Amino acid sequence: MSLLFVIPTNKQNKEELLKILQQHKEIRFVSLVGIDFLGNDTDEKIPVKNFIEDIETFLHGTAVQTDGSSVILPGIATLNNAKVDMKVDLTCNWYVDYNYDYIDEETNKPVGTIRMPCHLYHEDVAVDSRYILKNSVDHFRASMMKLFEENPQFLTNFDINYDEIEDVSITAATELEFWVNTPNELAEIEELSTSQVLKEQYWKRTKGPVRTALEKSLDLLAKYGLEPEMGHKEVGGVKAKLSESGVLTHIMEQLEVDWKFSTALQTCDNELLVRGLIKETFRKNGLEVTFQAKPIEEVAGNGEHLHVGVTLKLKNGKMMNLFHSYAEKDFLSEVGYGAIMGVLKNYEVINPFVSSNYDALQRLKPGFEAPVCIVTSLGFTKDVPSRNRTILVGLVRDAINPMATRFELRSPNPNTNIYLVLSSVIISMVDGISYVVTNNKSREELLAELSKKPGEKTSYLEEGRCYRSEEDVFEFYTEEEREEYFGKAPSTVYENLLAFDDESRVHVLTKDGVITNKVIKGYKEAVLERWTTELEHRILPNYSNEIRNIRRSNGDDFMEYDLEKWSEINKLREKLMKDNYVSRSLFTQMREAINDKNYKELSELQLIVDEDMRILRRLYMNYRRNLMDI
Structure with missing residues (x-):
């Protein structure tokens, strides 16, 4: 029997799990995966025997207890009140993580561990990043349904009525960039910088152990059902050297791996899985991987672009993209305009979740294809989609595929707590869409507002700012103009956190209780x-x-x-x-x-x-x- 990689939600019950464990003796452990404020995931090895003996408690009760020293929840799990309960989440896929260095003697297969996503509870209240994202998705769905019910005339733009709607959901995807090198062998920074400027590595052919590890990683992603779309070289790197024995040495390359979108929570869980798979696969091929945002000075850092869309499911089974303009050819629907305006207006309080450490801020520098300005691009014309890689939030469209319309947030990096970033983005989208629907704004009015000039007063966006540019913002504007039009970007972690001291901005995140002041205070600490x-x-x-x-x-x-x-x-x-x-x-x-x-x-x-x-x-x-x- 082949290895088992995925346990879907319909198999996460006592009868199915006992059957699975009987058939797959190589699965020897289970581990509960909770996500703290900084995006760290918990991992422990619980023997399958213990899991089977107490399976009902694992599935429907408090499976494991830990304390505040093992998770980062400041202001919540304190030294004198440190008990944290871990409760299994039965709404997302579970993955089986295999140790290919440890072969089970009975089955001659690698030993496996079922990694079960969970929520962290303190004093019977869920306090983890996964639960905050779950709440934000539920909040979005409830808010949209209420808006559409109270403003039925708005749905005529989609040629439907409220009674036809079955569900509203967030779809998301990430792209993962990372640097690969031969252990203890480094290329000169000047050589790396020159190669980057000349784009000598971008989308070039991979060779040797890098090619092998990349191909094995893509194969593994497919086995886990993630539907990999591509893996390729990124802009950073230099040509490896060939030793006398014919082995490539001094490897220093930047790669990117992409896979298919999913629901919000599953997307973030998948990202966690992929990082682990890539690290282990490249290690087994004699290579080191780093997901640091800026591992090398003067050279491009690692990004983790976040794609976000909204899907409407009708009771007749039809799916619609709420960002796409179905009525006539346009950049976006009214919902799409509202969502992107919400993210731009509230980005100052999203950014502390995006860039939360030293490396993250070091990456966001002009000249390295990393965004520093709160600005979007829609395209030069409504007919032909384009991509501006210098802006913060980009519109991604496909002229022949309405379901492809989505936003790309370009500022996150692989060490970003993507659960909290996506949560704050979703909450900000609710704010913008609510403005659009309750004020019955047309696409023409919204395009004009989003394209406003600095000093031009509008109903929602800030008067002193500019929010749209189809130009290269690094080349077209001076540094002074960028700061005047788009706001001054924070340069340190402290500067970035100052937005949390502005109650008028924080209120957007906290007003409906999805992200509480207690969470923000603990996260800041x-x-x-x-x-x-x-x-x-x-x-x-x-x-x-x-x-x-x-x-x-x-x-x-x-x-x-x-x-x-x-x-x-x-x-x-x-x-x-x-x-x-x-x-x-x-x-x-x-x-x-x-x-x-x-x-x-x-x-x-x-x-x-x-x-x-x-x-x-x-x-x-x-x-x-x-x-x-x-």
Whole structure:
């Protein structure tokens, strides 16, 4: 009998599960998967024997208990009230995770673990990211049905009436980018940067172990029923080298994998599965994978574009795309305009969920195809779809397929808590669509409002902003114009979290109780803790090691010109990390700000240090270029 990869919802009952476990002796463990505020997933190994003995409790009660030290739920699971219950979710697929390094002696198959999605409960209240997404989807469905019931005239635009509707649902999909390299072998940053500018790697042919691992990953995704669409090289990377033994070495490439859309919650669960499959598959082929947002300075980072659509199911079985304009050829329906306007207007309070760590903000820089401006693009004409890769939220259309109309949020990265991002996007869509339906806005009026100029007053969008551009926003506008038209993008984690201090913005997320103030407070605390820990124990030590490795040359060709350049370099080194009797280094000041919890000062110091490190690298590169004996 072949391996079992998926246990669908109709098999998640006692009778079917006992039958499955009897037939598949290689499945030796079960594990409950809960998602905390930072997107971390729980994993434990519970022997199948224990699961079978207590199967009813696992399926319909509190299967496992954990404490606040194993999940990040600050302000909720505290040291003096740490009990967290884990309850299995029977509404999404379960996946069987196989350990191909451990072969079961009885069956001669890899040992498997059933990974069961679950919700985390504290004091009988669900507090996890998965449950927040579930609530946001339920909220969206209820809100849309109520809007359509109370405003039946609006449905004439779709040539239907309220009684014909059976359901409204969110569809979603993600794209996953990642860097691959041979362990302990790194390419020069200048070489990587040059290759990126020349687009030498983009959609080129994969070779050797990278090709093997990519093809095996796509095959695995198919076995899990995810329907992979493609895998290809991304913009980053350099050509590998061939060793004397004919083995490719110094591999450093960026790849992307895409698969089919699903429901909101299943999409996020699938993303979690895919990351694990890819890491393990590439590891077995002698390669390391990183999903960091910005693993290499001056080179493109990893994105995780989020696609969102809305489907209307009629009682006669017909499916309709609520974003698509069926009445006549147009960019969008009224619902579509409302949804995208809601996301744009409220993006300041979505963004803290999108970019919540140091690397995430480092990725969002002009020039790397990563969005920094709150702006959308619809296309140059209504007849021919186009794609603007410089904007935040893009409209994706297919001229011959109405069901393909959707939005693409381009700012998330693979370490984004996609559950909370999608939750906040859905809530923001409700806000925008409610404005459109209750005010009976036409497509023409909405297109005009979305295309407004800065200073032009409208009913919903902010007066001082511009929200649509069909131009390359990095090339067409100056930095000053981008900030004036689209708002100033946050540069640090602290700056990004400031939106949560603005009650007028936060109110959109909290007014219906899907995301509570308690959750936002706990999330903010968790993000600040991670940011300061990362700065103190990863960023500053890495910077210090980098500075220590910047050394003066003692070669025979060292001249007065070189001495002058070295003096400039050394002065900057000392400013960054060397204390003396009269002054403290920038690194010391950052550590003191962390200790004092002075986040504003720490944010300002981080920006200074990051810029000085960029200058230092550039100075040292030019210094080395001038030396013949090195």
